[in-house]
């Protein structure tokens with residue numbers, strides 16, 4: 455195979471005892487997305503190497519994989535001066551530049567020439583053969599030559615990877631995914647820290663439309679580009695929501711509804727082996743996300759709730775959603791169960807005792823059971839499939 459792609463691990467290298475676990479999972483995640491391609495993957499504690507033919511395809515896939523600090527397309531030659539000189543020149547022939555720098559890293563200490571001397575040898579050879587000059591401080595192009603026992607790797611540009619940890623290293627979280635901007639970003643940020651996702655969406659037909667549901671599945675399939683394992687659990691929420699609206703005073707309906715959501719999320723999280731609940735709440739964004747509201751809502755569960763965008767401004771969240779391509783779908787105008795029948799004055803300082811009192815007014819245990827029993831699970835998410843349905 456013609457091309458060699460070198461992957462640097464980044465933050466994984468700070469791991470000591472369990473570093474191999476991280477690297478093995480990263481390798482598996484990469485193999486999974488490259489399934490069907492012709493490639494050969496090898497790794498050690500410092501680097502991963504992928505030999506392949508279709509470098510553009512492989513590169514596009516690697517750009518969505520967490521746990522990769524940087525990606526380098528490199529050329530391998532024997533540890534032999536003439537071969538190295540020739541390859542450096544071949545590489546520079548493809549680039550436009552005025553100044554350059556050679557940076558030799560001599561990992562193989564049995565190689566007889568020291569790094570600094572080798573920089574000079576290769577640098578002089580380039581100067582003799584090309585119209586250019588050396589700039590060691592701010593070169594237009596940096597040529598790295600890594601002399602290792604298994605061969606010499608030569609490369610120029612380093613492409614930034616996504617960083618983070620391999621998806622799944624932390625197990626799974628249950629993401630409460632609405633059709634909004636915040637929750638897909640919360641999901642992406644969790645994936646970045648190695649938490650794989652199961653998604654949960656509350657739908658209230660006929661009050662919410664099938665387009666609203668498809669929008670959520672589309673959002674899940676976009677973030678699934680960073681995982682490959684995501685499923686969406688659709689909870690039929692209509693009866694429970696109607697019971698709340700019939701029994702509870704107007705200003706408390708959202709608080710009680712969200713307490714029900716948390717109860718269901720906890721049950722579904724346990725059922726699906728998820729260690730935490732994740733959502734897109736951001737402190738102070740709406741009445742149900744004041745700290746007092748969060749306390750009243752969160753008090754129905756002992757399950758840990760992770761809120762990756764809790765301390766971000768909306769504009770910061772929007773920036774990320776644009777970067778991960780969920781924004782355009784998120785802003786499609788289909789109503790979610792949180793936005794239908796919105797009360798005029800939702801409480802911002804709910805009293806837990808009142809919540810408990812209002813919850814005696816209807817049989818929520820039975821309704822919650824029905825929600826869980828009738829969950830619809832969507833698997834095999836593919837990004838393009840739902841685009842036509844919106």
Ligand code: ATP
Pocket residue numbers: 629630631632633634635636637638654655656657732733734735739740790791792
């Ligand atoms: P987003 O916060 O995703 O932009 P939103 O602003 O419509 O959507 P909020 O009312 O702010 O949602 O709700 C806060 C969080 O509660 C959401 O980020 C999401 O995690 C969760 N949530 C809200 N509605 C739903 C729903 N219908 N299904 C699942 N989770 C939901």
Ligand code: MG
Pocket residue numbers: 634636734735736739
């Ligand atoms: Mg929100």
